[in-house]
Structure formats: structure tokens, C-alpha cells
Amino acid sequence: MGASGVRYDETKDDDVLPKLFETKKANLAQLVIRRLFSISILTSICLVWFYRFNYFPTSTAAEVDEHKLGTRRWIWIGLFLAEIWFGFYWILTQALRWNQIFRHPLRDRLLLTRYKEKLPCVDVFVCTANPVIEPPAMVINTVLSVMAYDYPPEKLSVYLSDDGGSDLTFYALLEASHFCKHWIPFCKKFQVEPRSPVAYFLTTSSNSKHNSSCFNSEEWSAMKILYEEMENRIETATKLGKVPDEMRARHQGFSEWDSVSSPRDHQTILQILINSRNPDAVDMEGCKLPTLVYMAREKRPQHHHNFKAGAMNSLIRVSSKISNGRIILNVDCDMYSNNSVSIRDALCFFMDEEKGHEIAYVQFPQNFDNISKNDLYGGAMRVIVEQDFPGQDGNGGPLYIGSGCFHRRETLLGEQNSKVSKRNQCKTDDILSKEELEESIAGLEASVKHLANCIYEENTQWGNEMGLRYGCPVEDVLTGLSIHCRGWKSVYFNPERPGFLGVSPNTLGDTLIFLSKYNPFLYGYQKISLGLQMSYSIYCLWAPNCLPTLYYLVIPPLCLLKGVPLFPKITSPWFVPFVYLIISTYTYSLADFLWSGGTIQGWWNEQRIWIFKRITSYLFASIDSIRKLLGLSKTAFVITSKVADEDVSERYEKEIMEFGTSSPIFTTIIATVALINLFSLVGGLKRMLIDMKLEAIEQPLLLQIVQCGFVVLVNLPVYQGLFRKDKGRIPPFVSLKSVTLALSICVSVSSLY
Numbered sequence: 204m205g206a207s208g209v210r211y212d213e214t215k216d217d218d219v220l221p222k223l224f225e226t227k228k229a230n231l232a233q234l235v236i237r238r239l240f241s242i243s244i245l246t247s248i249c250l251v252w253f254y255r256f257n258y259f260p261t262s263t264a265a266e267v268d269e270h271k272l273g274t275r276r277w278i279w280i281g282l283f284l285a286e287i288w289f290g291f292y293w294i295l296t297q298a299l300r301w302n303q304i305f306r307h308p309l310r311d312r313l314l315l316t317r318y319k320e321k322l323p324c325v326d327v328f329v330c331t332a333n334p335v336i337e338p339p340a341m342v343i344n345t346v347l348s349v350m351a352y353d354y355p356p357e358k359l360s361v362y363l364s365d366d367g368g369s370d371l372t373f374y375a376l377l378e379a380s381h382f383c384k385h386w387i388p389f390c391k392k393f394q395v396e397p398r399s400p401v402a403y404f405l406t407t408s409s410n411s412k413h414n415s416s417c418f419n420s421e422e423w424s425a426m427k428i429l430y431e432e433m434e435n436r437i438e439t440a441t442k443l444g445k446v447p448d449e450m451r452a453r454h455q456g457f458s459e460w461d462s463v464s465s466p467r468d469h470q471t472i473l474q475i476l477i478n479s480r481n482p483d484a485v486d487m488e489g490c491k492l493p494t495l496v497y498m499a500r501e502k503r504p505q506h507h508h509n510f511k512a513g514a515m516n517s518l519i520r521v522s523s524k525i526s527n528g529r530i531i532l533n534v535d536c537d538m539y540s541n542n543s544v545s546i547r548d549a550l551c552f553f554m555d556e557e558k559g560h561e562i563a564y565v566q567f568p569q570n571f572d573n574i575s576k577n578d579l580y581g582g583a584m585r586v587i588v589e590q591d592f593p594g595q596d597g598n599g600g601p602l603y604i605g606s607g608c609f610h611r612r613e614t615l616l617g618e619q620n621s622k623v624s625k626r627n628q629c630k631t632d633d634i635l636s637k638e639e640l641e642e643s644i645a646g647l648e649a650s651v652k653h654l655a656n657c658i659y660e661e662n663t664q665w666g667n668e669m670g671l672r673y674g675c676p677v678e679d680v681l682t683g684l685s686i687h688c689r690g691w692k693s694v695y696f697n698p699e700r701p702g703f704l705g706v707s708p709n710t711l712g713d714t715l716i717f718l719s720k721y722n723p724f725l726y727g728y729q730k731i732s733l734g735l736q737m738s739y740s741i742y743c744l745w746a747p748n749c750l751p752t753l754y755y756l757v758i759p760p761l762c763l764l765k766g767v768p769l770f771p772k773i774t775s776p777w778f779v780p781f782v783y784l785i786i787s788t789y790t791y792s793l794a795d796f797l798w799s800g801g802t803i804q805g806w807w808n809e810q811r812i813w814i815f816k817r818i819t820s821y822l823f824a825s826i827d828s829i830r831k832l833l834g835l836s837k838t839a840f841v842i843t844s845k846v847a848d849e850d851v852s853e854r855y856e857k858e859i860m861e862f863g864t865s866s867p868i869f870t871t872i873i874a875t876v877a878l879i880n881l882f883s884l885v886g887g888l889k890r891m892l893i894d895m896k897l898e899a900i901e902q903p904l905l906l907q908i909v910q911c912g913f914v915v916l917v918n919l920p921v922y923q924g925l926f927r928k929d930k931g932r933i934p935p936f937v938s939l940k941s942v943t944l945a946l947s948i949c950v951s952v953s954s955l956y
């Protein structure tokens with residue numbers, strides 16, 4: 204939607220306002236091909252199930268040993284169960300391909316006076332938790348990027364929640380509150396994108412030609428210097444772990460830290476650094492500035508703080524007394540705004556006369572700016588962003604995935620979607636009472652603080668019926684589910700220029716959940732559509748995929764080693780559905796990946812990561828969930844790292860896998876499975892080529908060899924990791940353990956009976 208968008212006759216006093224967004228379906232040809240393909244795959248799945256059922260090992264003349272037969276039966280049953288699971292899971296995933304839709308906001312229409320007058324206040328929440336893992340300089344870049352949104356500043360407020368309760372973060376924010384007076388007018392004057400200073404100067408310095416043609420280069424350099432000086436001050440303070448004394452003396456806000464004993468034990472600290480209602484809150488050009496607030500909620504060892512959800516809930520309450528924006532945007536501290544019109548885009552959905560009133564949230568994809576070309580760790584989740592989410596949208600709305608999501612405030616407070624009441628509320632109702640306006644900043648801070656205290660939530664519905672849900676590391680998904688169950692819809696918007704860019708971990712490591720009382724089929728029964736229930740289940744069932752996958756990656760290779768066939772021979776008609784399934788599902792997934800803008804190597808890397816995740820983190824997530832259900836452990840939240848050694852980054856650039864930093868148990872499992880497959884492949888090939896003298900055509904072990912070969916190829920970086928010399932290699936003791944383990948398993952299997 205460029206400036207050339209359709210103009211509407213402003214004077215015409217129609218009752219109906221023009222619609223603010225369009226919804227497009229996937230094109231028909233594509234849909235038909237997809238569906239036919241799905242049906243053929245489903246048929247093959249059924250045939251495979253039938254084969255397993257029908258060819259259950261029975262005692263034929265050849266099979267004399269009772270004991271042997273028993274083992275084979277158990278193996279067969281395991282395989283059957285795994286195949287039932289995979290088939291069932293595949294059926295679920297079809298919910299994401301059946302009716303995808305794509306949204307397009309018509310942003311220019313917001314310029315109509317009748318819309319312009321109604322623009323709501325927007326509150327932006329930025330969360331940070333640890334000044335070491337999430338450096339203050341990075342945090343304020345995110346803050347600055349959202350302060351510089353193309354939106355009326357008097358209607359924009361930015362809140363930083365600091366769960367690290369760090370004066371370093373506060374100091375950085377204080378610096379940002381001065382710097383923004385230069386930065387915001389600069390952004391508006393030169394239509395800067397992106398509006399995170401560090402990201403902007405990175406992109407423009409590398410193509411300075413483009414930059415000199417449309418910018419006044421003097422102003423550009425002056426701004427760059429101003430930024431770098433500030434960044435330097437912040438980084439020095441961070442390195443020293445201490446705020447400069449003269450800074451401390453200049454701002455009385457630091458006195459709050461006199462009584463802070465530790466990040467886990469302190470009072471609420473709330474400081475309004477810029478109050479846009481204050482006439483002095485203007486930038487260098489005299490234009491108004493957005494409100495800027497620092498909050499570190501109270502932390503006490505005896506009170507559970509509920510991680511990010513707890514922080515968000517405190518922010519919801521505190522902001523309701525300060526700016527009370529009707530729309531809330533939440534970003535993680537490492538997700539800067541990459542597109543200054545995202546607020547306007549999101550508002551097109553909320554403000555649309557016809558459909559807006561039923562939309563609870565607008566989720567943007569999480570894009571990352573530190574991903575190498577072939578995405579070594581599968582961090583981009585390309586297919587999810589480009590294909591799965593439009594599929595969810597077609598089923599009633601995307602999941603809420605935390606960062607990059609615009610919410611209607613009232614839905615977070617637990618309100619039902621009743622169409623009638625919503626319509627009436629669509630007036631501008633963001634204006635605070637006169638008394639509140641007149642309150643001084645200090646008075647306001649003092650009167651609002653208690654909302655962020657630990658005891659405030661006691662005996663309330665916060666974390667349950669109100670606000671973000673507690674008790675689970677993916678609080679956001681649960682929160683989204685409960686919003687859907689209350690009758691709301693959500694919208695997915697994937698703009699051409701990404702709305703948000705974050706940092707994706709560039710080493711191995713991941714965690715997830717599954718089992719809980721929020722099982723989507725039980726919790727969502729009769730409240731949300733079957734399609735949406737299926738969409739949720741796909742993600743909730745990520746974890747239990749671990750067992751069938753592990754089974755499939757270990758048992759068939761060991762049987763190959765032992766010479767026990769588990770799949771039909773080439774000459775059997777049952778060979779066809781197996782081969783069709785293998786070829787078609789891999790082609791489908793490759794096509795999806797390339798379609799979503801990936802590379803072939805990237806797809807290959809994703810296959811590897813997919814295996815790694817399933818056999819390690821999902822396995823442990825499953826174990827952990829079961830322990831939690833039995834009351835044996837509590838939810839833990841590990842903050843993902845956002846900064847890496849230069850060493851690590853260099854290897855990442857070269858796309859060399861980093862094993863050094865992931866947990867030794869994970870690496871042991873990965874390496875052991877890889878080695879079992881390698882040994883089995885060698886053993887199997889020997890059996891086929893030498894012992895069986897190549898009675899080729901009848902080869903009953905062929906499919907097992909193919910599978911084993913595939914796993915070995917995918918795992919090449921693992922074998923390399925065993926022999927590399929750099930710091931990122933698999934640590935020697937892990938290598939030793941895995942080799943011993945894999946060898947002893949293989950040897951004991953081949954010496955059985």
C-alpha cells in the first residue's frame with residue numbers, strides 16, 4: 204500500500220467506513236494440488252498400518268526359535284505404535300495446510316479524518332531479565348526503536364520491565380531518554396529504517412553510497428557519533444559493573460538502589476523518565492515525546508515471580524494507571540522494531556468497523572537478523588512463519604507466541620468477547636480523569652507502585668483468569684488459547700518488511716513442554732473449532748514425538764546389523780506405499796521449505812536439527828513434564844543467550860556446528876545415536892555385499908539400509924565434531940562415552956542368540 208492508495212471522499216458522510224484490511228485465500232490450483240497430495244499420503248499411511256497389522260510375525264517353518272520370535276514380535280509392535288503415532292501426527296499437521304489465509308492491512312485509509320480522530324493510545328512493553336545475558340545497550344536499542352514508531356507521541360508509551368532489577372539497565376534507559384530527543388526527530392526527518400540505532404548504523408555504513416544520496420551526511424555522521432558516545436558510556440559502565448558516580452549524583456532515581464540487596468530481593472522501583480503530558484517533554488525540534496517508564500517489580504525470595512508472565516501482568520496493572528493504552532504491544536528486549544509503521548498496520552485490524560471488534564490480538568512473526576544463509580540451527584523456522592501460521596489463521600487465529608504481538612487490553616484482563624458490548628466500547632476512552640492528569644509524577648509513581656508488589660496478586664485471579672497465565676514456560680501459548688476459548692479471534696500478519704527482528708540462539712539448545720491441564724482437546728472442547736484444536740495440538744505434541752523418533756532411529760538400524768528385516772522386499776507390492784511415503788513427504792517438505800524462501804542446504808540442516816531436538820530436548824521436556832505432573836519438580840525458565848563469543852560467532856558464520864556449549868547429556872545422546880547408525884550401516888552393507896553375495900533384487904533389508912544411510916548423511920557434522928580440534932567440537936570425554944556406548948550396544952546386539 205504505497206502513497207498511491209485509493210483516496211476516499213472525506214466529505215461524504217457515509218455511515219459505513221471503508222474496510223481496513225483484506226483477507227486472501229491461497230490460490231485454488233495450489234489448494235487442489237495440496238489436497239490431492241494429502242489424500243494420496245493419507246492412503247499410503249493407511250496401507251502401511253495395514254501392512255504392519257497383517258504381517259505380524261507368526262511362527263513359520265523358518266522361524267524355529269520361540270525366543271527369537273517373541274523378540275521380533277515386540278519389535279514389530281513398537282514399530283507399529285511408532286507408525287500409528289507418526290500417521291496421527293501427520294493428520295494433525297494437515298490442519299495447517301487445509302485453508303491458509305493471508306492478511307493485508309490498508310494502512311493509508313487510517314489517514315481518513317474519521318479514523319485519525321479515533322487512533323487509540325498504544326502501550327509498548329519491553330521485558331528484560333538479566334543485564335549480563337541481555338546487555339543494557341541492546342535493551343535500549345529495542346526501546347529506542349519502539350519509541351520512534353511512526354505514531355502520535357502523545358498516544359504512545361513505552362514501558363521497560365527489568366526483572367534483573369539492575370541499576371545498569373536503569374542507567375542505560377536514562378541515557379536513552381536523553382538520546383531519543385535527537386534520535387526521534389532524526390528518524391522522522393530522514394524516514395530512517397530500521398529505528399534501532401545500532402541496526403540502522405550497521406546497515407547504512409555498509410552501503411554508504413545509497414546513504415549519501417538521500418541523507419545530509421553531516422547530520423548522519425553527527426548522529427552516529429552521538430550514538431557511539433552513548434553506547435560507549437553504557438558499555439563501559441556494564442563492563443565495570445558500576446554506574447559512573449557523576450551520573451549517580453545527577454539523578455536521584457539511583458537512590459532507590461541503596462536499599463536493593465539482590466536482584467531477587469528488592470522493593471518495587473518505578474520511575475517515569477518521560478511523561479508525555481508534561482509540557483517540557485519535547486525533542487530537539489519541539490515535538491512531543493512518548494512516555495517512557497522504568498519498572499522493576501518487587502521481588503522477594505518467598506514469593507514466586509512467575510517469570511515473564513509475572514512481569515507482563517505487573518506492567519498491565521501499572522500502565523493502566525499511567526497511560527492505559529487500549530492496545531498493548533509486547534516485545535522481548537532482543538526484538539527491535541524493524542518497521543516504523545507496524546503499529547498502524549496492526550491498528551487496521553483492530554479498528555476495522557466490520558470485523559475488528561472480534562479480534563483479540565495481532566501476531567507478527569518472529570524474524571531474526573543473525574541467521575546464516577543456510578540456517579545451521581533451523582532457527583528461522585521458515586515454514587512455520589510462511590506456511591503454518593497462515594494455516595492457523597484460517598482456522599480461527601494464530602497462537603500467541605510472545606514477542607511481536609499487539610493485544611487489545613481488555614482481552615488480557617479476561618473479558619469475554621460479546622459482540623454487542625464490544626461495539627459500544629469502540630469509542631476513544633483512553634482519556635484519564637482530570638485528577639489523575641494533575642497528579643505530579645512523584646505522586647503518580649508513589650500511588651501506582653503497590654500494583655507491582657508481590658502481595659498484590661494474592662487471592663486474585665491474576666495469572667489464572669486475568670492477565671498472562673502462570674505455571675508453564677510457554678505462558679504465551681496458554682494465554683492465547685484461553686483468549687480463543689473466550690470467543691475471540693486473532694490475526695496473523697507477515698509484512699514484506701519484517702516488523703520485528705530478534706536474536707536467534709546460535710548454538711545448540713532448546714526446551715519445550717507438553718502435558719498439562721491445558722490439553723487443547725479437553726480445554727478447548729466445544730469452545731474453539733476442531734481445526735484450531737488441531738493447530739494447538741501440533742505444538743503441544745512436539746515433545747512426545749521424541750519416543751517414536753528415538754525408536755525409529757535406533758531399532759531398525761540394530762535390526763539391520765542383526766539381519767532382521769522389518770520392511771517389505773522390493774518385489775512385494777507393500778514396498779510401494781513405503782517408498783511413496785518416503786519420497787512424497789520429503790519432496791513436500793522440501794518444496795514447502797524452498798517455497799518459504801529457504802535453500803536446499805538450509806532444508807537439509809533443518810532435518811538434522813529436527814532429529815536433534817526430538818531425541819534430546821523434547822525427550823527431556825517430556826520427562827520434565829511428567830515429573831511436574833507427579834509433583835516432583837517445578838517449572839524452570841532458562842533465559843536464552845543473546846550474546847556469543849567471537850569464536851562461536853565465527854564458527855557460526857562458517858556454518859560449523861557448535862557442540863561445546865550444549866549440555867553433555869544432549870551431545871552424548873546425539874553422538875551415540877549417530878554412531879549406532881554408522882556402525883549398523885557398515886555392518887548392514889557388509890552383510891548385503893559379502894555375506895549375502897548380492898542376491899540383490901530380493902533384498903529385504905534395503906529400506907533399512909536406505910534409512911540408515913540417510914541418518915548417517917544427515918549426521919556428518921556429528922562425526923566431524925568427534926574429530927575436530929577447535930573449542931566447539933564434541934568434548935573428548937563425551938566422544939569417549941558415546942563411542943563406548945554405541946560400540947557396546949552394537950556388539951551386544953550382534954552377539955545375541
Ligand SMILES: O=c1ccn([C@@H]2O[C@H](COP(=O)(O)OP(=O)(O)O[C@H]3O[C@H](CO)[C@@H](O)[C@H](O)[C@H]3O)[C@@H](O)[C@H]2O)c(=O)[nH]1
Nearest residue numbers: 330331332366510511514535536604605606676677842843
Ligand atoms: O523472569 C523472567 C524471564 C524472562 N523474561 C523476559 O522474557 C523474554 C523471553 O525470554 P527468552 O529467554 O528470550 O526466551 P525465548 O525462548 O527467546 O522466548 C520465546 O519464548 C518465550 C516463552 O514461550 C516467550 O515468552 C517469548 O516471547 C518468545 O520470544 C526476554 O525478553 C526476557 O528478558 C522476563 O522478563 N522475566
Ligand SMILES: [Mn+2]
Nearest residue numbers: 535537705843
Ligand atoms: Mn528471545
